[in-house]
Amino acid sequence: MTDGNGFLSERLLVVAFEGWNDAGEAATGAVGTLKDLLDVSPIAEIDPETYFDYQFNRPTISTGEDGIRVLEWPSAIMYGPTTPGESAVPLADDAQLRVSGTNAGNIYLLLGTEPSRSWKSFAAEILDAALAADVGGIVFLGAMLADVPHTRPISIFVSSDNPQVRAELQIERSSYEGPVGILSVLAIAAEAVGIPTLSIWASVPHYVHNAPSPKAMLALIDKLEEIIDVVIPRGELVNEAAEWQSGIDVLAGEDEEMAAYIAQLEQARDTVDSPEASGEAIAQEFEKYLRKRGDGRDGRTDGRADGRPGPDGPRQP
Template identity: 85%
Template sequence: MTDGNGFLSGRLLVVAFEGWNDAGEAATGAVRTLKELLDVEEVTSIDPEIYFDYQFNRPTISTDEDGRRVIEWPSAVMYGPAVPGSSGVPLAEDAQLRVSGTNAGNIYLLIGTEPSRSWKGFAAEILDSVLAADVSGIVFLGAMLADVPHTRPISIFVSSDSPEVRAELQVERSSYEGPVGILSVLAAAAETVGIPSLSIWASVPHYVHNAPSPKAMLALIDKLEEIIDVVIPRGDLVTDASEWETGIDALAAEDEEMAAYIGQLEQARDTVDSPEASGEAIAQEFEKYLRKRGDGRDGRADGRQGPGPEPRQP
């Protein structure tokens, strides 16, 4: 809990983008979960014609509830509370069916696809909408492919470029230097106009990059709930995360090389988690990942644009 002038005191925008920033679909999955649970409606959407290369981010077609064939274009959509400022009260006392807590009625969402071009203009258009909605703080969610084992808790790295946010929430400032995705561009633009931001990143095992990671999604939701002072129902996520881990265990049981490699990662992770380990370990893993991703390829889990497994460590 913070005082009336803190990061959590006003309207918060939670942001996730498909693509380079979204390994295992964990970040966008977390925001989509919030969208289903919150009473939100569309505030604005970005015209995709200016910012997307449709040969790179192709539109999709599906059938709607009325049986019509509908084309969905890559874009970014911002959602806001249908009744701003109202707390999300559970629909029944014995059923946590909605997000609740002191900040539940102040949460805005932005979800989209990382644009192909004109990032400065894209960021400016997004920030115009953020300022118009009187958003006072932004939380960026991301997920990276990393050399981590699926059998251990998902590593979470929280950082902020705002001295006030770092002091209030006791988080670090990232020391990373190198190529970035649209989240970093938006964060820099937000700081320029005086809107503080916070970034939450999850590490996803690179050897399962072709599948969504409910365990990483759950870890992001856990940390988000802790930071923004809300209670977020987990639904089937806990079960899905357990089944995801069990499925990978089964694959590893049939592949001696994979099992041996996972064992190496487990040993390394246990060393990092030991009381003697440095608190910089997760931050170093984050920076290592971003340097590897400097080739411009993303961490999508659908196999269309993903980077493939990282080289295994000796």
């Protein structure tokens, strides 16, 4: 997938944050899965005292295996390969337990909680750590709430503000304008210091926003695997995604209003995905769908029928 000089040939930092950018815990779940599968260790950690409001992002307490109670503070940690640059080609006995491929040894991770304040300083500190690790590209993972049905494939939108990355990977540039989360702040700052970026966003059905979405997590991992040219074991995630969908099916079967609403979303999605549908037909069908719902702005929708960011941007999880 790479000629040795492009985005994929660089050390890649894969980023996800809890909070505004993480509907259904899909983005942090995907990066957390990579952390468990890759041979990585912490290489940088920000000071939480500087960036977090603990009344908003409270620390959590748990009991360790030794019986000692431990506090875990909101933070952001960067992980790097134990042996940078080496391919993590697995042995036969752990083929389903390790990320593999020629690019596996070039993957770095950043996993944390969206900060409460001092975003410019936060971004500068993160990028200093990325530059120190000689990171050559950043992949941001995000998930938003949208008017999409849980019964259809999760919509994924890949974009980049970098023209070379768009040309290399044949992806689009986002046209979104409006409020943003820390991912956008980091992306703009990274491009300013010469680190190319791309973003991968998943659409999560807004009517199940209170529960983690393994189906959205799986969709992000599928697209990430395709783009960064590695093989990522799925483990139990495929079964968990199927169980998640079945569970919502059961709930919808007990709620006629919810079932009718999901059927409307399915009709809108199927119209958009129809190969014979023209752009004008799609627009007309979507307008009809909005009219059925009133003004289409009932406080629950911030996305389009195809799952891409709508005019008001991704909704806060």
